[in-house]
Amino acid sequence: MTEMGLLVIGDVVTDVVALHGELSLAGLAAGTDTAADIVLRPGGSGANTASWAARLGADARILTRVGFDTSEWHSAELLRSGVRPHLRVDPERPTAVVIAMVDVTGERSMLTNRGAGGHIGTEDWDEGLLDGVGHLHLSGYTLFAEPGLRLSRLALTAATQRGVTTSVDPASTGFLRAFGPERFIEETLVARLIIPNLDEALLLTGATCGERAAEELSLRYGAAAVKLGPRGALMAREGCLTARVPGLAVKAVDSTGAGDAFAAGLLTALLTGAGDEAALAAGCRAGAEAVTVIGGRPHILQSDLSSNQLYPLSTN
Numbered sequence: 001m002t003e004m005g006l007l008v009i010g011d012v013v014t015d016v017v018a019l020h021g022e023l024s025l026a027g028l029a030a031g032t033d034t035a036a037d038i039v040l041r042p043g044g045s046g047a048n049t050a051s052w053a054a055r056l057g058a059d060a061r062i063l064t065r066v067g068f069d070t071s072e073w074h075s076a077e078l079l080r081s082g083v084r085p086h087l088r089v090d091p092e093r094p095t096a097v098v099i100a101m102v103d104v105t106g107e108r109s110m111l112t113n114r115g116a117g118g119h120i121g122t123e124d125w126d127e128g129l130l131d132g133v134g135h136l137h138l139s140g141y142t143l144f145a146e147p148g149l150r151l152s153r154l155a156l157t158a159a160t161q162r163g164v165t166t167s168v169d170p171a172s173t174g175f176l177r178a179f180g181p182e183r184f185i186e187e188t189l190v191a192r193l194i195i196p197n198l199d200e201a202l203l204l205t206g207a208t209c210g211e212r213a214a215e216e217l218s219l220r221y222g223a224a225a226v227k228l229g230p231r232g233a234l235m236a237r238e239g240c241l242t243a244r245v246p247g248l249a250v251k252a253v254d255s256t257g258a259g260d261a262f263a264a265g266l267l268t269a270l271l272t273g274a275g276d277e278a279a280l281a282a283g284c285r286a287g288a289e290a291v292t293v294i295g296g297r298p299h300i301l302q303s304d305l306s307s308n309q310l311y312p313l314s315t316n
Helices: 045-055 071-080 115-119 140-144 146-161 173-179 181-188 198-205 210-221 258-271 276-290
Strands: 005-009 013-020 036-043 060-067 084-090 096-102 108-113 133-139 165-169 223-227 233-237 240-245
Touching (some): 005 258, 036 045, 036 071, 045 060, 045 133, 045 140, 060 071, 071 084, 084 115, 140 146, 140 181, 165 258, 181 198, 198 223, 210 240, 223 258, 223 276, 233 276, 258 276
Parallel strands (some): 133 165
Antiparallel strands (some): 013 036, 096 108, 223 233, 233 240
16 A cells, blocks of 8 residues: 655644734835734644645644644644644743734745744654655755754654655745855755755855756756745756646635645645646645635634544653
C-alpha cells in the first residue's frame, strides 16, 4: 500500500490580525489611535499548511512546539481542521505570536515573537512520526534557530532514508537573509522540491525574474515551484520550466497564509499523482481561497465538523 500521509514540521502561532484602512503602514497615525478591525486567529506557516492540506483531503499531520499558555486552544483548532497534531508543549515559554497589520489591499506587515516555536529540536523527533507518511514538508522557519536546524537535518535525512519525498518552504525573506541564502540551500538540498515565493526565489538565486530563479533552483533541488501571488505560479524541473498557471481573480481581504495554502494544494495534488500543471492549479485555487478569509486557516463551517475525521492529540 502506498503511504499517502503528509507530515509538516513547522510552527504554530497565535495570530493577532489588525485590518486598517490605509494603503500602507506609512499612512498610520503616529502617537495616536488608528481605527482597525482586530481579530485573534490560530496561525503559523506549518500549521496553516497542514490545515489547508486536511481541508483538501490529505491525511495531514504536524510536528510542532507550542507554549504552556495556549496549547489546549491550538490543539483544539488543529483537530477541528482535521489535522493529526503532534504537539510538544514547552513548560517554560509561551506560544509564538505574530501581529499582522493588513492594509486596504490585503497586504500585510508582521511583528514576530517566535516563543516556543523557536526551541523545537531533535528531542521532539520520533522516527515513528514517518509511519504512514508519503511526504515530509518542512517550513523554513524551523531552520532559523539552532535547535530547529538540527531537527531539520535529522528529519530530512530520516525521510530520505525511508523513501519519503521531501519539500521545503523558505518562509521569510527577512529571516532568510539573516540566515544566509546560500547556507539555507546547503542545509536543505536533500529536499527534492522547494516552494518559495518570488521574492524568496530571487534572493536565493540572485536572478532577476521568476522563470530564471525557478530554473536555477530546480537544478539544485530537482524541482522548484515558485509562487507569483495574484499572477499565479510556475514549476521547473532539472533546469527546465515544466508548467505555468495564471492566478485567479478574487477580492483579497487578507493575504496571511496564502502561500501556505498554495503549498498545501500543490503537495496534496502531487501526493495523488497529479502532473505539474494540475498541481500548480490546485495550489493557486487554495491560495485564492485563502486571501478571501481573515487569518491563515481555512474557514470551517459547522457543517464541516460532522464530516471531518478528528484524531487523538499527541503531546509531551
